[in-house]
Amino acid sequence: MVQGTTSDAGKSVLVAGLCRVLANRGVKVAPFKPQNMALNSAVTENGGEIGRAQALQAQACFLKPHTDMNPILLKPSSDTGAQVIIHGHAISHMDAVKYHDYKKVAMDAVMQSHGRLEEQYQVVVVEGAGSPAEINLRANDIANMGFAEKADCPVIIIADIDKGGVFAHLVGTLDLLSETEQQRVIGFVINKFRGDIALLESGLDWLEERTGKPVIGVIPYLPGLHLDAEDAIAAEQILDTELPQLRVVVPVFPRISNHTDFDALRLHPQVDLHYVGPDGDKPAADLIILPGSKNVRRDLQWLRDNGWDDAINRHLRYGGKIIGICGGYQMLGTQLSDLHGVEDNAGVSAGLGLLEMTTELKQHKQLRQVQGTLSLTGGKIEGYEIHCGASSGKALGSPVVTLDDGRTDGAISNDNQVLGTYLHGLFDHPDSSAALLAWAGLETLQIVDQREIRETQLNRLAAMLEKHLDCAMLFPEHFNLKEAVGE
Numbered sequence: 330m331v332q333g334t335t336s337d338a339g340k341s342v343l344v345a346g347l348c349r350v351l352a353n354r355g356v357k358v359a360p361f362k363p364q365n366m367a368l369n370s371a372v373t374e375n376g377g378e379i380g381r382a383q384a385l386q387a388q389a390c391f392l393k394p395h396t397d398m399n400p401i402l403l404k405p406s407s408d409t410g411a412q413v414i415i416h417g418h419a420i421s422h423m424d425a426v427k428y429h430d431y432k433k434v435a436m437d438a439v440m441q442s443h444g445r446l447e448e449q450y451q452v453v454v455v456e457g458a459g460s461p462a463e464i465n466l467r468a469n470d471i472a473n474m475g476f477a478e479k480a481d482c483p484v485i486i487i488a489d490i491d492k493g494g495v496f497a498h499l500v501g502t503l504d505l506l507s508e509t510e511q512q513r514v515i516g517f518v519i520n521k522f523r524g525d526i527a528l529l530e531s532g533l534d535w536l537e538e539r540t541g542k543p544v545i546g547v548i549p550y551l552p553g554l555h556l557d558a559e560d561a562i563a564a565e566q567i568l569d570t571e572l573p574q575l576r577v578v579v580p581v582f583p584r585i586s587n588h589t590d591f592d593a594l595r596l597h598p599q600v601d602l603h604y605v606g607p608d609g610d611k612p613a614a615d616l617i618i619l620p621g622s623k624n625v626r627r628d629l630q631w632l633r634d635n636g637w638d639d640a641i642n643r644h645l646r647y648g649g650k651i652i653g654i655c656g657g658y659q660m661l662g663t664q665l666s667d668l669h670g671v672e673d674n675a676g677v678s679a680g681l682g683l684l685e686m687t688t689e690l691k692q693h694k695q696l697r698q699v700q701g702t703l704s705l706t707g708g709k710i711e712g713y714e715i716h717c718g719a720s721s722g723k724a725l726g727s728p729v730v731t732l733d734d735g736r737t738d739g740a741i742s743n744d745n746q747v748l749g750t751y752l753h754g755l756f757d758h759p760d761s762s763a764a765l766l767a768w769a770g771l772e773t774l775q776i777v778d779q780r781e782i783r784e785t786q787l788n789r790l791a792a793m794l795e796k797h798l799d800c801a802m803l804f805p806e807h808f809n810l811k812e813a814v815g816e
Contacts, residue, residue, distance in 0.1 A: 330454075330455035330457060330476070330482045330485070331456055331487060331518075332473050332477075333459070334460055334498035334499060334501075334502045335488070336459050338487050338488055338520060339487050340456050340457060341382040341385075341386070341456060342556060342790065343520070344454050345385055345556065345790065346787070346791050347794065347803070349390070349787045349791035350794055350795055351807060352389065354808075356452055357452070358390050358450055358453070359392060359398065359446050359449070360455075360456065361455045363400065363401060363455070363472055364402075364403065364439070364471050365380035365383070365399050365401065365458060366402075367403075368584065368587070369381035369382075369587055369588065370586070370587065371713065372714065372715060373395055373396050373417060374395075376417070377696060378396075378402060378417050378715060379396055379402060380402055381557050381587070382456070383399040383456075384557070385556060386454075388783060389791075396417030397443075398442075400415065400442035401438060401471065402414040403428070406422065406623050407673070409424050409425055410422055410423065410424045410425070412623070413428060418694075419694055432469035436479065440480070443476075451807070452804065452807070455482060457472060457484075458472035458473065460473070461473035461506060461510070462501065462506065464505065477510070477513055478509065478510065483514075483515045485515060485517065485518055486502060486514055487520050488502075488517070488518075488519060489520045489521050491521040491550065500539060514542055515542070516543040516545040517540075517544050518545050518546050518548060519544065520548045521548065521550045522548065522549050526547060543799075545799050546797045547797060548793070548798070551793060554786060554790065555596055555782060556783065556786050556787070557589045574601050575601065575615050576613070576614045577600055577601065577602045577603070577615065577617075578603045578612060578614040578618070579602070579618050580632065581604050581605060581607075583627070583631055584622050584623040584624040584627065584628055586621040586656070587621045588621075590621070591618070591620070593779040596782055598777075599766075599774055600771075611637070614649060615771075616650045616651070616652065617640075617649065617650075619632075619651070619652070619654065619657025620654055620655075621654055622660075623656075624672050624673050625659050625660065625672060626665055626672065626673060626678045627673055630678070645747070649746070650747075650748070650768065650769045651683065651747045652749070653749035654749075654755065655714075655753060658720070658740075658750055659680070659720065659749075660680055661680060661683045661686075662683075663687055663722075664679060664680055665677070665678045665690070665718075666678075666687070666689045667689075668690075669690070669692055671717050672717070684722070684724040685724040686720050686740060687720070688718045688719065689718065690718050694716065694717050695715070695717070696714065696715055699712055699713065700733045701730045701732035701738070703764050703765075704731065705729075705764045705765070706760075708760035708763075709758060709760045710758060711754065712752035712757075712758075712761075713753050713754055714751050715753065716751050718751075720751075724742070725737070725739075725740050726740075727740055727742075727743070730750060738750055739751065745768075757779040757780065759777060763776055
């Protein structure tokens with residue numbers, strides 16, 4: 330199990346890399362995260378919802394994502410409450426206090442999933458959540474040491490040296506664990522090191538002497554490592570200014586979800602992508618994309634409070650294009666109703682009025698992987714649905730996609746300036762990405778395949794880990810076996 334001294338210490342990336350290291354050696358390996366709190370999610374083939382990071386880790390194992398890889402997913406809808414998803418399906422909204430008591434029940438679901446994975450795979454690589462040293466969260470813990478103790482799982486602790494204070498993070502985290510938990514820790518990993526390793530060696534010697542735990546490896550900082558983020562928005566881009574450019578602006582809602590939809594755009598050499606938060610300027614753009622939301626009516630009000638409704642209307646008057654995805658699509662209609670309080674307090678909100686349709690939020694969530702044909706070009710599109718709303722109205726007579734199951738999805742305005750769809754992952758497939766960018770005004774463009782980018786980055790990460798980690802110490806049976814046969 331990989332646990333971290335902090336959030337964003339590198340747990341998700343290390344698990345993905347270790348999974349690919351083992352999978353490349355022919356080991357049957359699977360990822361597992363007992364509990365994940367994130368608004369980036371993926372839909373599995375069996376119609377469930379898991380964290381996006383576990384879908385990436387499944388790809389690292391050459392597997393299709395499965396709900397057992399992330400049995401508990403929490404999707405925050407406010408500062409104190411979240412939708413609780415067990416084995417891929419939403420069961421309830423709970424506040425933090427209620428969920429803390431519910432963890433005893435959730436642990437059963439966690440152990441059921443972990444047991445099934447252990448029966449099928451030679452190795453299960455587990456990812457913790459946040460830090461195991463959060464004293465206030467230790468009771469009934471299912472995400473870190475609570476799970477490790479229950480499953481009798483060895484633990485490595487990773488810390489990000491780029492944040493500073495790496496030795497304090499590691500020593501302090503270890504000191505705050507119980508005696509049995511400390512014994513469970515088999516070593517440390519230091520992440521994102523820059524510079525000459527010789528300058529770090531005295532510190533590594535001190536750490537090993539101070540704790541009695543080995544440093545399993547020091548991972549160098551990898552510039553340009555582009556993998557799906559678990560929750561934080563990644564803004565790094567690779568632009569080729571010699572090529573025609575398309576400027577894309579995405580408002581960052583307080584409850585933005587599935588912003589990994591835009592990773593393919595962020596990595597496209599011809600897309601100048603700007604995320605704009607509440608205090609950011611609204612730059613001129615060719616395309617504005619309204620992303621998904623876990624609290625659509627509240628995020629719609631946030632748009633209005635921050636002047637986005639006026640900015641969008643001005644953008645359209647100057648000939649710009651708009652795309653709405655999932656919650657952003659629902660905002661484009663004339664009315665959005667949540668009569669049952671599915672996401673927040675029950676009520677009705679006026680939409681932006683850019684598409685002739687209304688949306689009603691329903692208690693049953695739609696979860697599907699889909700394929701179809703894009704109406705703009707007749708090209709292939711792949712994606713997934715995660716939404717509680719059902720939309721209807723005249724606008725749906727001009728759909729964006731004809732799905733292989735016979736349904737249609739989305740709507741395009743009569744003036745061809747506004748497009749909305751429930752499908753996430755629009756830009757991941759090269760055909761649909763090219764068609765949508767051309768629709769937005771990018772005439773001569775390069776083709777970018779997001780899946781190929783992931784594969785390249787996973788292999789790059791795995792090669793780096795084999796070089797800088799003592800993988801034989803972590804997985805002696807699988808590494809020594811290969812060495813014994815001359816590989």
